[in-house]
Amino acid sequence: MADLYRNPEQVKGYASYRPNYPSELFNFIYSKTTSRRQLAWDVATGSGQAAISLSSLFDAVVATDSSPEQISQAPTHPPNVRSLVTPPS
Structure with a gap:
């Protein structure tokens, strides 16, 4: 799973099709x-939908993902x- 969403096209598709x-x-x-x-800690944040929702309820949110591509496209x-x-292991 750690190598998933390394391709820019996969990252764009993930953000577009992931449900809220x-x-x-x-x-x-x-x-x-x-x-x-x-x-709050959003583990495997992907494109960050959960982190954004959590931000209205908590003082601070840390959103982590092992894919730099996902983080950069959030x-x-x-x-x-x-x-x-974060490292995958």
Whole structure:
């Protein structure tokens, strides 16, 4: 999976065809956190849809993916989202 989405065409297709998650999902996640809602981690962020949604609920969001191509093609994030490329292992 770590080598998936290295091709620029795959990255564009991923961002175009990946479904958005319903706001109820993020509200559920938020309801399960403690009163200190300072940080959320979006693992395998891909094109960042979840990170953007989480950014309205948490003080900060770290969005990680092993694909530098995915991170570089992600839309502009709110200022409280930090995107990082992580090793696949």
